[in-house]
Amino acid sequence: MNIYALSSGKGPSGIAIIRISGPDVYNICKQITKLKEIKSNELNFCKFYNPKNDNVIDPEALLLWFPSPNSYTGEDLAELQIHGSNAVISALLGVLSEQENCRLAEPGEFTKIAFQNDKIDLLKAESIGDLIHSETELQRQQAVKLVQGNASNYYNDLREKIIKSLAFIEAKIDFAEEDLPEKVLREAHKSIKEIHSEILKIIEDNKVGEKIRDGFRVSITGEVNAGKSSLLNLLSKREVAIVSDEAGTTRDVIETYLNLDGYPVILADTAGIRESKNEIEKKGISLALGKSKEADINIVMVDNSSKKINKEIQNMINKDSIVLLNKSDVSDKQNHKFDVDTVLASVKNNQNIDQLINLIKAKLSEKFSSNNSTIITRERHRVKLNDCLKEIDKFLKKDPTKNLELAAEDLRMATRHLGGIVGKVDVEEILGSIFKDFCIGK
DSSP, X not given: OEEEEEOSXXXXXXXXXXXXXXXXXXXXHHHHHOOSOOOBTSEEEEEEEETTTTEEEEEEEEEEEEOTTSXXXXXXXXXXXXXXXXXXXXXXXXXXXXXXXXXXXXXXXHHHHHHHTTSSOHHHHHHHHHHHHOOSHHXXXXXXXXXXXXXXXXXXXXXXXXXXXXXXXXXXXXXXXXXXXXXXXXXXXXXXXXXXXXXXXXXXSTTHHHHHHHOEEEEEXXXXXXXXXXXXXXXXXXXXXXXXXXXXXXXXXXXXXXXXXXXXXXXXXXXXXXXXXXXXXXXXXXXXXXHHHHOSEEEEEEETTOSOOOHHHHHHOOTTEEEEXXXXXXXXXXXXXXXXXXXXXXXXXXXXXXXXXXXXXXXHHXXXXXXXXXXXXXXXXXXXXXXXXXXXXXXXXXXXXXXXXXXXXXXXXXXXXXXXXXXXXXXXXXXXXXXXXXXXTO
């Protein structure tokens, strides 16, 4: 079966790219271009026709031909560069749909085929998806590192080390009558212990990779009418929340996704904290307190001109907080002191908001910086690493000179879990969940 899809964005645009992959791609391209010869790995200037009636679809176009196995998918693959109007795109896709054994690709199917043909491993497939969906500089940088294979190489090296130690143990089992030096088993045990420490170091990372991929959580909490919704709108650069002089306007949690100077942030505006008899407002306050506990950073907003601060708000302030003393346009003297980072600002006049942004970035950088070259970006990786650690723990608790069969089984299971990260084993059940988020044409 041959598959095709629009791989560039929808028109209108200067050019559009349609990709075709499969065993009959060369013949299909000859039919729709009428070229006598299609040169590989170079641009072929051509016209695209409808083979049914010889009508020209695009009079000036380009064709790139990549024969198997030297293509993205590992199959014969062609990229058709056409004018990017909706009419031209629709006409050419229509022609391809009429070709024998040719159908529209499913989301991520080109990359799925590349994985199945051993052109890429599972980690690289996932990171290609991350690169496509990256919206901030930090996300792009992380995806590029993974696409380049740094993590794959690291996990493969760890797996090879475990296999090497397993080979020593199996040699002892298979040749029990032979006098294999006990030193060999001790060295295998030592190597596995070092691998255990390395994996533990990767896991204890504050989930920095997942935070960069999905977004850091920053909540705005504090007093009623302190300007929380106004701050959300200002940072979002659009009217996300209703702003009113009436206290208690925000009852629910309002979230918006921001690119904060390269940092992906999920910013949440919450209900003001105060004593209330209104059941709906009380529910909103409860949600606000919950969000403040879940947040990576909590912006606690206080009206600088207020004389007294609610005790509940004071209890919320901790090392992960930034206190924003708002309404400095009303009172420009700092009237409250705190032992955490504090910014005297005016949301109304956009005063010192850049200082707040820099503080958020500094806190995120400090809190989630990682010295590890290998970063976990998905919960799937974390689960596999934890499962691997459990098997290694079982192995390390055993006497290296006894229970050799059970010890060998522990290491076999450890290699399976580690191999599952890059797709060496047990991948069929997770392929669908990985590629469903890809765009069609990739």
